[in-house]
Amino acid sequence: MEEKELRRADFLTSLVLVAFGVWVLREAFKMPLRGSYAGVKNVWYVSPALFPIIVGVFIILLGTLLLVHAIRSGGAAFFVHRLRHIGLQKVANERNLRFLAVLLALGTFVYLFIPRVDFFLAGALFLLYTISAFSMEDVDLLKRFAKLYALGSLLFAIVAGGFHRFLAFLPFPNDVLALVFLGVYVGYGLARTRAHGALRQKFVQSISVALLVPLLLCVSFRFFLLVPLPREGLIMGGLYRLYYALFR
Amino acid sequence: MSALTNLVLFFNELLLMLRAPFNIALLFGSVALGIFFGAAPGLTATLGVALLTTLTYRMSTEVAILALLGMYVGAIYGGSYSSILINIPGTAAAAATAMDGYPLACQGKAGKALGITTTSSFIGTLVGMIFVAAFTPLICRIALNFTSFEFFLLAFFGIMISGTLGSEDLAYKGWISGFLGLFLACMGRDQLQFYPRFTFGIPELDGGIDVVPALIGAFGIPQIIEVLRKEVVPLVFQEVRRVTPELRELLRHLPTAIRSALIGVGIGAIPGVGEDIAAWTAYGVAKNASKHPERYGKGEIDGVVASESANNACIGGAIIPLLSLGIPGSPPAAMLLGALLLHGVQPGPMLTIDHPTFIPKVTAALFLNAFGMFVVGMLLVKQVIKLLKIPQVILMAIVGVLCVIGSYAIGLRIFNLYLMLPIGLLAYCLTKMKYPIAPLVIGVILGPMADANLRRALMVSGGSFLPIFTRPVALVLFLATVFMAVSQVSWVKSRLKRLRKKVPLLSEEERYVLVQPSRKG
Numbered sequence: 024m025e026e027k028e029l030r031r032a033d034f035l036t037s038l039v040l041v042a043f044g045v046w047v048l049r050e051a052f053k054m055p056l057r058g059s060y061a062g063v064k065n066v067w068y069v070s071p072a073l074f075p076i077i078v079g080v081f082i083i084l085l086g087t088l089l090l091v092h093a094i095r096s097g098g099a100a101f102f103v104h105r106l107r108h109i110g111l112q113k114v115a116n117e118r119n120l121r122f123l124a125v126l127l128a129l130g131t132f133v134y135l136f137i138p139r140v141d142f143f144l145a146g147a148l149f150l151l152y153t154i155s156a157f158s159m160e161d162v163d164l165l166k167r168f169a170k171l172y173a174l175g176s177l178l179f180a181i182v183a184g185g186f187h188r189f190l191a192f193l194p195f196p197n198d199v200l201a202l203v204f205l206g207v208y209v210g211y212g213l214a215r216t217r218a219h220g221a222l223r224q225k226f227v228q229s230i231s232v233a234l235l236v237p238l239l240l241c242v243s244f245r246f247f248l249l250v251p252l253p254r255e256g257l258i259m260g261g262l263y264r265l266y267y268a269l270f271r
Numbered sequence: 272m273s274a275l276t277n278l279v280l281f282f283n284e285l286l287l288m289l290r291a292p293f294n295i296a297l298l299f300g301s302v303a304l305g306i307f308f309g310a311a312p313g314l315t316a317t318l319g320v321a322l323l324t325t326l327t328y329r330m331s332t333e334v335a336i337l338a339l340l341g342m343y344v345g346a347i348y349g350g351s352y353s354s355i356l357i358n359i360p361g362t363a364a365a366a367a368t369a370m371d372g373y374p375l376a377c378q379g380k381a382g383k384a385l386g387i388t389t390t391s392s393f394i395g396t397l398v399g400m401i402f403v404a405a406f407t408p409l410i411c412r413i414a415l416n417f418t419s420f421e422f423f424l425l426a427f428f429g430i431m432i433s434g435t436l437g438s439e440d441l442a443y444k445g446w447i448s449g450f451l452g453l454f455l456a457c458m459g460r461d462q463l464q465f466y467p468r469f470t471f472g473i474p475e476l477d478g479g480i481d482v483v484p485a486l487i488g489a490f491g492i493p494q495i496i497e498v499l500r501k502e503v504v505p506l507v508f509q510e511v512r513r514v515t516p517e518l519r520e521l522l523r524h525l526p527t528a529i530r531s532a533l534i535g536v537g538i539g540a541i542p543g544v545g546e547d548i549a550a551w552t553a554y555g556v557a558k559n560a561s562k563h564p565e566r567y568g569k570g571e572i573d574g575v576v577a578s579e580s581a582n583n584a585c586i587g588g589a590i591i592p593l594l595s596l597g598i599p600g601s602p603p604a605a606m607l608l609g610a611l612l613l614h615g616v617q618p619g620p621m622l623t624i625d626h627p628t629f630i631p632k633v634t635a636a637l638f639l640n641a642f643g644m645f646v647v648g649m650l651l652v653k654q655v656i657k658l659l660k661i662p663q664v665i666l667m668a669i670v671g672v673l674c675v676i677g678s679y680a681i682g683l684r685i686f687n688l689y690l691m692l693p694i695g696l697l698a699y700c701l702t703k704m705k706y707p708i709a710p711l712v713i714g715v716i717l718g719p720m721a722d723a724n725l726r727r728a729l730m731v732s733g734g735s736f737l738p739i740f741t742r743p744v745a746l747v748l749f750l751a752t753v754f755m756a757v758s759q760v761s762w763v764k765s766r767l768k769r770l771r772k773k774v775p776l777l778s779e780e781e782r783y784v785l786v787q788p789s790r791k792g
Contacts, residue, residue, distance in 0.1 A: 118500055153499070
């Protein structure tokens with residue numbers, strides 16, 4: 024980050040820090056400082072509020088120091104200037120787009136798929152999207168893959184969240200949905216990269232990594248380290264059956 | 272325990288570790304994996320130790336230590352591969368190695384440079400190990416006299432010093448990072464009265480924030496975002512023909528190696544200050560002491576020897592405060608602390624009493640890992656270079672999945688993942704604004720210790736802060752912390768600058784390179 028940009032960020036951060044420190048203090052003062060809690064007579068120096076109060080005070084103090092430094096070094100002026108001249112083009116640059124695409128991958132993986140879908144499928148979806156979107160070195164393709172992934176995730180969230188009753192006849196409805204999503208993504212990727220040999224090769228590579236890595240992880244964690252996976256469904260069920268048929 | 276008893280225990284542990292073929296396989300495997308993590312730009316030693324912690328969950332403590340230290344030693348050494356071969360330091364610790372390592376590779380001496388780094392790292396690790404064996408029990412014995420006030424001040428001092436020395440920009444950015452870590456440590460029910468603090472009525476937060484997922488998030492997520500945000504840059508490797516130990520060459524540079532290793536140990540022992548600072552300081556000292564400082568930066572072997580022996584010796588240095596005081600000396604050591612807690616080992620002054628054979632165990636593991644690193648380094652260079660050609664995007668995507676499964680597997684709680692990602696994003700934003708991450712992590716780890724000890728100390732003294740001024744160690748720690756804070760006031764800073772030596776250790780260019788890489792280890 025450039026010096027000017029850094030000071031601008033410092034100005035904004037210092038305000039957030041001071042506000043955060045005030046909030047910490049407010050919450051800390053709600054804790055029992057005196058009186059009795061759970062039958063124990065309290066004094067200020069054994070109070071659970073003591074340490075948060077110290078932390079809050081220091082955050083406010085340091086935030087204020089940062090604020091003063093940011094104002095002195097022109098961070099506040101630059102912040103106001105940027106606020107006036109902010110343009111959509113400046114915000115929608117490639118680096119920010121990439122950042123959003125990474126957030127989409129991580130956010131959907133952790134908050135949407137991991138709690139609802141078989142770990143193999145969740146991992147495969149994350150890997151396929153991340154590798155295919157970022158390894159192509161083509162912004163247009165990155166945008167297309169990101170849009171498809173966002174749309175697919177949104178549809179998954181809607182169906183899995185609101186319309187799961189309609190899929191109740193299926194053994195693992197969320198897994199089936201994720202499998203369909205994976206299939207659609209693979210189909211779309213193959214169609215998009217059909218005309219370019221190098222891109223097609225990279226996409227095929229993405230598919231193989233996306234399938235192999237979760238398989239290895241599922242097998243090693245579940246059957247060797249004996250660690251249960253966050254969610255075990257369609258694929259893990261199949262792997263169980265295979266494991267018991269072969270080794271038990 | 273006498274020195275002889277310690278020596279016997281050390282050999283006993285060594286034999287016990289070597290007796291099981293699994294341990295030997297694990298030793299070489301973890302060192303090789305560590306070298307790969309260190310060598311691959313984007314992957315770090317801390318991340319490697321964090322991810323391996325999950326896999327060692329079911330192992331016995333000594334086997335886990337062997338594997339984790341193997342990863343740590345291997346990764347710090349492995350950073351030199353990419354420094355020498357592609358002029359991109361695999362870890363921040365190896366940035367100084369690139370200064371002379373890459374010019375050597377350009378002269379067709381990549382094999383020689385790698386041989387020198389392998390032998391220097393080996394010497395550095397051994398020197399660090401000797402210091403761990405000699406000083407840890409001693410410091411533990413001294414620390415047994417510490418009371419709650421000293422422990423509170425020690426934790427506070429650790430956060431302040433790691434914030435001061437680890438900050439690339441303003442020192443108080445490091446302190447802010449530390450206090451944010453302390454805030455995260457406050458979350459959950461407090462240790463003395465079991466009162467829920469900042470839990471927002473979420474039952475999963477009652478137990479507080481698990482250290483390992485927080486560490487994985489703080490070190491893993493920013494790395495993933497950082498690499499994926501950039502455009503892919505094809506890496507061009509210098510050719511390596513043969514790697515030899517270069518013992519004769521190293522004998523000529525032995526004084527530099529020993530001196531740098533000692534610097535490495537000393538810097539490693541300072542809380543939160545990583546291997547990168549150790550390497551640059553040793554490099555600067557070597558350059559200052561050299562008869563031919565003009566050769567530095569153009570392929571001077573002394574430069575490579577200095578930085579590599581210092582960064583590997585720093586491992587031992589970082590382990591000393593970790594084991595004796597429970598305060599990690601470097602970011603990977605912070606991760607190691609998380610792993611030890613997971614295995615039921617509470618580092619600190621009581622370590623020699625609760626686990627009398629633990630220090631010999633760690634020493635033996637360091638010794639074996641030094642040899643493992645030497646052997647793997649000599650034999651597997653070409654294979655590691657082949658692995659380095661895996662595209663970074665693929666590596667980072669896999670690391671993403673490993674971070675998730677790693678954070679989950681520790682406590683089998685999906686909620687850990689919900690915390691890991693925001694902590695990772697916070698760490699990423701802080702990194703972008705030049706806040707160091709090590710103090711944040713040290714704050715999360717030392718927060719409960721600082722909180723409980725402060726209140727316990729005040730309970731004993733009846734709410735009086737006077738013991739801080741009547742107990743010598745407490746007073747020293749208090750004054751050191753105050754001095755650190757006051758030294759950042761601008762006019763004090765300018766006075767101190769005037770008092771400093773006029774000849775700088777590093778040139779302007781080297782200074783610039785020093786502040787560029789992130790200090791995540």
